[in-house]
Amino acid sequence: MNITILGPGAIGSLYAYKLKQAGHDVSIWGRSPNSTVDIQLDHLPPLPFANQNLVVLKRTDLLIVTLKAWQVEAALSPLLPLLHPDTMILFLHNGMGSVDKLANALANFPVLLGTSTHGALRVNALHVNHTGLGETHIGAWNDKGQQCQFLSDVLHHALSPVKWHTSIQHALWTKLIINCAINPLTALENCSNGQLSEPRYRHQIEQIIDEAQSCAEKVDVTLDKASLKETVFNVITKTAKNYSSMQQDISQQRTSEIEFITGYVVSIAERYQLDIPENNALFKQIKCIEASWSKHD
Incomplete structure (x- = not known):
C-alpha cells in the first residue's frame, strides 16, 4: 500500500x-x-x-x-x-x-x-x-x-x-478516561505516572473516573466503573516510570491536549448539565497555566 x-x-x-x-x-x-x-x-x-x-x-x-x-x-x-x-x-x-x-x-x-x-x-x-x-x-x-x-x-x-x-467509541472512551485521570494530575504535580499510585491521590482519581463515565453514558457509551478504575490503576502501575505527554508539554511550556481530553468531557457535561467539579477544576488549572505563558511573553 x-x-x-x-x-x-x-x-x-x-x-x-x-x-x-x-x-x-x-x-x-x-x-x-x-x-x-x-x-x-x-x-x-x-x-x-x-x-x-x-x-x-x-x-x-x-x-x-x-x-x-x-x-x-x-x-x-x-x-x-x-x-x-x-x-x-x-x-x-x-x-x-x-x-x-x-x-x-x-x-x-x-x-x-x-x-x-x-x-x-x-x-x-x-x-x-x-x-x-x-x-x-x-x-x-x-x-x-x-x-x-x-x-x-x-x-x-x-x-x-x-x-x-465494530464500536470503536468504547475503546476511545476508555483511553480518554485513562488520560483524564493521569495527564492533568501529572502535569500539575510535575510527576511521573507512578506517583499517582500514592494513597492521597486515590479518591481524586476515582472521582475523575466517575464523572467522565457519567458523561460517556450521556452519549450512549456504557462502561463499567469498577473495570475502568481497575484499568486506570493498572496503567498507572505499568507506566510508573513514564511521564505523560501533558506533563511534558506543560513542563516545557508547550500547548497541551487538555481541550481534547478533559475539555471534551467538560463540553459534554455542559451540554447535558452534569456537575463534574473535579474535571472542571483540572481543566481550568491547566488552561490557567497555559494562559500565563502568553502574559509573560
Missing part, C-alpha cells in the same frame, strides 16, 4: 518505520524542510522517507494522522483537497473531538478512528525508541470506514496486535 504519515513524531515515526519494514511504500508529511528524511528505530539502521511530496500524497491509499489533537484541523485541512476521494484516513491521537471539527470536509472519505498504547520516545528528530509494547484498536467513523476492516490485518502485520472494533 501507499501510506503517508501526517505528523511523524514518536508514534508516527514508529508506525512509519514498522510499515516500511513490512513492505509498504511509506512517506511522511512533517515539518522538516528536507524532501527526504531518515528515521532510525531503536538500534536498527535508518530508513529514508519522502517528505512533503505532493505526487506521493495524491496517490496515497492510507493517510495516518498522528498529530496532537489541537494540530489536526490546521495541518489536515489544506491536504484534503489533494487526496483521492478513496484515500482512507486513520486518526491515531490522544483525545476526542478534533475529527468532529472536520466532519463536513471528511464526509466523502473512508474515515477510521484508533487508539494505541505502544510506547515511543523520540531520542532526537531522526531517532525514535520503541519503549513499550502495546495494542492498537481501530474502527470506523463513517459508513465508508466500515468497509475498511482489512486495515486491521495490514497494520497487525506491521505492528501487532491490532484489533478491529
